[in-house]
Amino acid sequence: MTVSPRNLRALWPLAPCACTALLCLCPALRGRGAEDGAGCGPLLKGSALLLAAGAGPPTLLVRPRSDYVCCHLALAVRLVPALPLGDALYLVPARQALWALDASKPEQRLLAWLRQQAPPDSCHLKCLQILKGLRDLSGRGLEGPLGAQWGRVLSSYALKTALFSVLLRGPWQAWQEQFLVERLEELVLYLRDCLRKRVLMHFFLGNPHVPEAVPVPRFLREAAPLNLLAAFDAATLDAAATQLLAAWSQAPKIIRMYSGPRHLRRSPALCRHVPEASQEAQSD
Incomplete structure (x- = not known):
């Protein structure tokens, strides 16, 4: 806003x-x-x-x-x-x-509530860290219109908004650390769908689905809903969706950086959403 x-x-x-x-x-x-x-x-x-x-x-x-x-x-x-x-x-x-508009305080309240609901070994914050790492790594060397917009399209707040939305779909036990790769993949696919549909709504502004246990200022509750992707044209969002899937092929490197190799055994199909031509190029 x-x-x-x-x-x-x-x-x-x-x-x-x-x-x-x-x-x-x-x-x-x-x-x-x-x-x-x-x-x-x-x-x-x-x-x-x-x-x-x-x-x-x-x-x-x-x-x-x-x-x-x-x-x-x-x-x-x-x-x-x-x-x-x-x-x-x-x-x-x-x-x-x-x-x-800076709404960091409501975010902190939401994160505190999520921490109470999620299992003790929840991987949701680690998923957010890895997702930011994927964005930053994939953004290196990007040129043209997408290179100029990449960091804005997948801003830190956009990534947090996606995480909050996927988290609330549940179930909570699905966020145990042993399912880190599965939840990370779910986040990537959710973001891809949002980019293709050109819609990612602000989590607090005019959102009736914010948990009642999380105090939200009246100003935010009664505000008009805001689409975080409204400022970008269709070509940029389509290119970002394609680049995001290409970034997913680099997930093993980032997961190893943040979590060690133990999670990689659970991801035999990490790159199944990436076009086949891209996977063949990687194997060469």
Whole structure:
């Protein structure tokens, strides 16, 4: 969800609150306050701070002194302006002159609820990590219109939205770690179908299927549903669907990176959805 400068005019009085929002979004920079009576955290007390400016949002570099902790450790925090809307919702800068809705707090509530429902050894978060790895690995070297749009079409939020949707289809026991390959394949095929149908709906905006046990701000519940793929043309989405299936052929490498080789024995048909010509080229 984006907001144009014209609509932002009414929100401009909230700008002085942006610094407060930054501290809320960066827990690592918050002090312990009443716990130790200090205004900043112990990490900041023993560190040198450097503000680096570039083309994007400024970055705060936190470099601990050698007498405080290992001098080779450092922390980089992107300082993203955030305008609070209430109910733990924020507007953050998006591309060009638009602002995007940040709903990270409802996401955290949903993830906490999912963790309670899923089995102790659930692989859903590992599936998300591997899916992001597949996207990043497959995006290397992409050229042309798809290369420019690949990271936007399969944004991290789009991948999370797909995961949430597939998770809620159940059953919960199907997400045990021993079924990691099967669930990962289900996620890839779900995303492929969404790309081919040109529809992937925002998980919170106007979604009546969000579990009742997950508190969602009224603003999100009553908002109009939003298609995350509406900004992309059909040719781009078709090309992304094809590229996603080609990326699936690289799954063994990514699974081994995140989970070790034990899961690969359960995947004799990892690439059955990839065109035969592509598989023959790999075997050569």
